[in-house]
Amino acid sequence: MSVAIKRSIRVLQNNRIEDGIYDMWLEAEDIVADATPGQFISLYCNEGGRMLPRPISICEINRKDGTVRLVYRVIGRGTEEFSRLKAGDSIECMGPLGRGFTLERSKALIVGGGIGIPPLLELAKQLGCEKSIVLGYRDVTFLNRDFEDHGNVYIATEDGSTGTKGNVLDVIRAYNLKADIIYACGPTPMLKGIKEYAAANRIMAQLSLEERMACGIGACLACVCKSSKVDHHSNVNNKRICKEGPVFYADEIIL
Numbered sequence: 001m002s003v004a005i006k007r008s009i010r011v012l013q014n015n016r017i018e019d020g021i022y023d024m025w026l027e028a029e030d031i032v033a034d035a036t037p038g039q040f041i042s043l044y045c046n047e048g049g050r051m052l053p054r055p056i057s058i059c060e061i062n063r064k065d066g067t068v069r070l071v072y073r074v075i076g077r078g079t080e081e082f083s084r085l086k087a088g089d090s091i092e093c094m095g096p097l098g099r100g101f102t103l104e105r106s107k108a109l110i111v112g113g114g115i116g117i118p119p120l121l122e123l124a125k126q127l128g129c130e131k132s133i134v135l136g137y138r139d140v141t142f143l144n145r146d147f148e149d150h151g152n153v154y155i156a157t158e159d160g161s162t163g164t165k166g167n168v169l170d171v172i173r174a175y176n177l178k179a180d181i182i183y184a185c186g187p188t189p190m191l192k193g194i195k196e197y198a199a200a201n202r203i204m205a206q207l208s209l210e211e212r213m214a215c216g217i218g219a220c221l222a223c224v225c226k227s228s229k230v231d232h233h234s235n236v237n238n239k240r241i242c243k244e245g246p247v248f249y250a251d252e253i254i255l
Contacts, residue, residue, distance in 0.1 A: 006093070007092070008090045008091065008093075009031075009090065009091060009093050010026065011025075011026060011085045011086065011087055011088065011089045011091060012027055012087055014083070014086065016083070017142055018142045019140065021071065021142050022074065022082070022083050023069070024069070024070045024071075024072070025067050025070075026069075029066035031095055032062065032066055033063070035068065035095075036101070037100050037103075038057070038098070039057075039058055039098050039100040040095065040096070040098050040119075040216075041055070041058060041095035041096060042054065042055050042056075042093060042094045042095055042097060043055075043070075043091055043093050044091070044093065044094075045077075053093075053094065054079060055097070055242070056072045057070070057119035057208075057246075058070065058119060059071045059118040059119060059121050059143075060122050060125070061122050070118075071142075071143060072115070073114075073115045095216075098241075098243065098245060099243075099244060099246070101123050101247050102247075103123075103126060103127060104204070105127075105128065105129050106129060106179075107130045107131070107178070107179050107180045108130070108131040108179055108180070109134065109172070109177055109178075109181070109183070109203075110123060110124055110132070110134070110151065110182075110184075111134045111136075111183070111184040112133075112134070112136065112184070112185050113136040113137075113187055114136070114138065116186030116208065117135055117142070117143055117185070117186070119185050119208060120147075120183065121143060121150075123183055124147055125150055132177045132179065133147050133150070133152065133153045134153075134171050134172060135147065135153065135154070136155075136168040136171075136186065138158050138159070139159050141155060141157070154175060154177070155171075156168050167193075168193075169197060181203065181206070182194060182206070184205065184206070184208065185207070191207045191209065194207065198250055204250075205250035206247055206250070207248055207253070208245070208246045208247045209241050209245055210246070213241065216242050218240045218243025223241040223242050225239055225248075225254075226253065227252060228251060228253065229252070237254075239252065
């Protein structure tokens, strides 16, 4: 069950792993007790002028140590503030939030693009089945070695500097990767391509949507996507990404 209570947690480490990409571990026993792969945490800025939280997907869950890992990209003033946090600092947070992945014990294809890659790491760890992992980058890679203990990893880069030149679908087709289910997280154009590929090949798919969020608990309707069926909350063809998502079965949503 998600804990929608704002509280302070302690930063254990916060390191830059690539240009603009940071790796943060937090001391958060109550979060890891309930967290599942694909959920997110809302972090609040300490500087008073920025009232809305920043949602960041959970990358890893360490229940033994009571810690949670976030890997995030600096894209604005809020995340830039987070990048300056040091071990021992405290930060206000709320979570875990949202609906994560449903673990189907079938042959899996895990597909991530850009900053959509981090939330797939805990999924890869928890899936107890045969799996192939396809990671797509613009150029610089990150976290790819973390995935290597959890499945066969294939890499695509737009400039061809690492792995296959092209996108994740180019890799899937080039290696003729087979699966009974696809789990994907990344930019909307990538997810749209995965949704179409899965439908054409009659493969079940779960998609984690990336979207700007405000409240993080489904109250403000700022992060809706178009749904295939009428939503019981809004009575229109919408779903709240922060509440009913961010993970949806592909046939639930329209991209």
